[in-house]
Amino acid sequence: MTFQRARTDEQRSQRRRQILDTAAAMLTEMPVAKLSLNELSRRVALAKANVLRYFESREAVLLDLLDAEIRDWIAELETSQTER
Incomplete structure (x- = not known):
C-alpha cells in the first residue's frame, strides 16, 4: 500500500474509520x-504518531468503538420495539 496523506475531511474520516475497523478486527483475535497502539499502527500501516493524530490514546480508540457498538445496539432496540 502506498502512503498518501489524508488531506480532505473525507480522507481523514476514511483513515479514522480504517483505524477503528482494524481495532475492531484485532479485538476478535485478542483480549x-x-x-x-504499536500493533494497531503496524496493522494500519501508519506510524504510531499518525494514529495519535486521529485518537489521543488507545483508550480513545476503545471508547469510540464502544460508542459505536452502543449506538448500533440502541438502534436495534428501537427497531425491535417498532416492529411489535
Whole structure:
C-alpha cells in the first residue's frame, strides 16, 4: 500500500474509520488488554504518531468503538420495539 496523506475531511474520516475497523478486527483475535497502539499502527500501516493524530490514546480508540457498538445496539432496540 502506498502512503498518501489524508488531506480532505473525507480522507481523514476514511483513515479514522480504517483505524477503528482494524481495532475492531484485532479485538476478535485478542483480549482488549493485549490491543496496543504499536500493533494497531503496524496493522494500519501508519506510524504510531499518525494514529495519535486521529485518537489521543488507545483508550480513545476503545471508547469510540464502544460508542459505536452502543449506538448500533440502541438502534436495534428501537427497531425491535417498532416492529411489535
